[in-house]
Amino acid sequence: MTGRNPAGGIALRSTRVMNLASFLTQASRRHGDEIALVWRDRTWSWADLEARVEAMAAALRERFGVVKGDRILVQSQNCNQLFESMFACFRLGAVWVPANFRQTPDEVAYLAQSSGAVGMICNAAFPDHAAAARRQSNALRFLVSIEPSAFGESYDALVDSHRGQPVAAAPVDRDDPCWFFYTSGTTGRPKAAVLTHGQMAFVVTNHLCDLMPGTTNRDASLVVAPLSHGAGIHQLVQVAKGAKTVLLPTEKLDVPAAWALVERWRVSNMFTVPTILKMLVEDPSVSHADRSSLRYVIYAGAPMYRADQKRILEVLGPVIVQYYGLGEVTGNITVFPASMHAADDSRDLRPGTCGLERVGMSVSIQDADGREVAPGETGEICVIGPAVFAGYYDNPEANAQAFRNGWFRTGDLGRMDAEGFLYITGRNSDMYISGGSNIYPREIEEKILMHPAIREVAVVGVPHEKWGEAGAAAIVLNDGCALTGDELKDWLKGQIAAYKMPSHVEIFDELPKSGYGKITKKLVKEALDARRAGS
Known part of the structure; x- marks a missing residue:
């Protein structure tokens, strides 16, 4: 936007900024044959990744009509295709909408509906998520499958068929969205925080300044958390400096494998949460690995x-x-x-x-x-x-x-x-953090209250040795009903993500309430603490 500054009469310059996909293009130009990504027994050079991202961007544009501003939902555990999909979306000026792969089909379907996603890239391991998203979202026009499946066109086949088709990075302004970063709120429904190209360029610079100064193409970063959230931001920073990214070979954290990768690839930085970092350090394998390359082990959450x-x-x-x-x-x-x-x-x-x-x-x-x-x-x-x-x-x-x-x-x-x-x-708020994930009780409480035996419920965060905090559910049963904590947790399976499941359930005759008749979380915590102290 151009115009006049009323204070000084100075013409304002355009707000156009670099498209974030250019980080990958720049790394490819500077370090083309160097290793960019490691996953399982495969490696990809910067030139390999640039070619695959350009091909997927061409497929999204030519095959499915994706244009600037379109939202693309992505449901997958960490893999090279998830990593690539970020840059393919950015390149087109489309919006990357990654889901936490541990969420239930209904939870991911809500993301499809609320984001207005026109397409979904989904790992073949999650057919129920793809089906739920298709049912709930009228805007969803296409599905792409990572690995063979019955629900969508093959991601890798689309890459192969569109290789060599040039796709220039779409022009973007500072406030053009690039990423919907879903974060829960006090209502329990996730909200899409809109991250933009200009904002994220600052974040990358800031991370390099404050968290990992001196990072270069000689560095390597190990990913021990889902790329859909903080780890994805961290890896965007690595691409900006041409540092290689190393993915764990398994979906779940394999601590000995992690330390073996640190030693093999001379890993110099990693992004963690306290729970993961604690597990990494307490495992006996830490004493057998050469960790001398580590310079920055970052923890947050x-x-x-x-x-x-x-x-x-x-x-x-x-x-x-x-x-x-x-x-x-x-x-x-x-x-x-x-x-x-x-x-x-x-x-x-x-x-x-x-x-x-x-x-x-x-x-x-x-x-x-x-x-x-x-x-x-x-x-x-x-x-x-x-x-x-x-x-x-x-x-x-x-x-x-x-x-x-x-x-x-x-x-x-x-x-x-x-x-x-x-x-x-x-x-x-009443939010608590379990294993680095923000958890909002109301969403869980609403699910629990759907059980016919339950009249009242309050979920609060309590200290947990492994996860930092975990949920505790205090419930009141309807007259004449019987229910155990294990029976409730069995009933909740499939309705909420496993990491949101209360660690234990306590049955009360009545929940503590304020003078206005409202359930008071502070009093509930005190009642739970008293029970634990007396047990």
């Missing part, structure tokens, strides 16, 4: 217990980097670098901090009226800067709640000291 942090530092050395952020801010709120981590309690001068503001980002601790509070006082963590998303897709009510005076409201509570170190003290 949940707080880490101090005892775990000390153990990890003792095993891996001063290589761990923490950042705090949300999907809406693509992880870019604070950073606690490796140089500030300490295994020695006498050197840990700021226990519990999640670090300092990221470069280019500003954090404000605000009261209920949007006024900034004094250092040391608790309030809501709010943030502004180029990493903040464009808003929730087709959800004006959520946008009105999420922004105030230009600040994005995280919903987390915290305080900031006089030197700018941030400390998270709680959450405005």
Whole structure:
């Protein structure tokens, strides 16, 4: 957009920015024959990936009529095709809509419907997800299958048949969407956070500045989490610098295999969540692998217990980097670098901090009226800067709640000291984090209340040794009904994703309520704690 600046009469320049698919094209030009991607017993060079992405982009355009702005839903565990699909969508100016592959068919079908996706790329291992998406979404015109299936055209066959067809990167502006990053809300229904080309270019630069300085094409990154979320952002950063990406050979975390890959490929960085990092360090295989190549082991998504942090530092050395952020801010709120981590309690001068503001980002601790509070006082963590998303897709009510005076409201509570170190003290919502995944109780509660034997329910997060937090369901049965916790969990299977399943169920005669007759989560937690203490 061009125009006149009323303050100074200066003509404004266009907001056009680089299409993110150009990261791959640039890496191919500079490092064409070098290894870009490793998965199982195969490797792909940068030139290989560029050719495959261009061919898939041509197939999406010529075979299915995909144009700029179209949304493409992707359901798959990590594989080369999932990695490629991001860049094929970006290249066309289309929007990549990756699903968490662990979600149920109905949950993924909702993503298809709510995003307005015109097509779906789905791994052959998920026929029920493809069928559910097709049933629920009228906008869905085509299905592409990764590996042979009965429900869609073959991804690899489409690549082979469209090789050599040139597809230039679509022109994009800063605020053109490139990625719908689904994140749940207090209503329990996932919301599509709109990430844009200009925003993500800043995020890539910021990650390289704050999390992995000095990253080059000589580096390698191991992926131990789904590419659909934070790990996908992390790998986009690797492509920007020509660093190779190494995928685990299995769907589930295989710790000995992970350490073997670190040694074989001289892995220098990885993105993890505290639960995964804890498993990596506690497995005996860690002591048998050469880990000397590791420079940055990044963790985010949940707080880490101090005892775990000390153990990890003792095993891996001063290589761990923490950042705090949300999907809406693509992880870019604070950073606690490796140089500030300490295994020695006498050197840990700021226990519990999640670090300092990221470069280019500003954090404000605000009261209920949007006024900034004094250092040391608790309030809501709010943030502004180029990493903040464009808003929730087709959800004006959520946008009105999420922004105030230009600040994005995280919903987390915290305080900031006089030197700018941030400390998270709680959450405005009832959300809890289990194994790095944000879980919102209402969605689970609504499912539980569909059981004919249950009258009331409250799901809260409670401490869990392995996952950090896990769900506990407090239920009240209808008169004359009988139900055990195991029976309820068996009934819930297939209705909610496994990672959302409550770890245990407690039956009450009545749930604690406020003076207004509302179930109070704080009182429910206290009642559950009392039961656990007495058991």
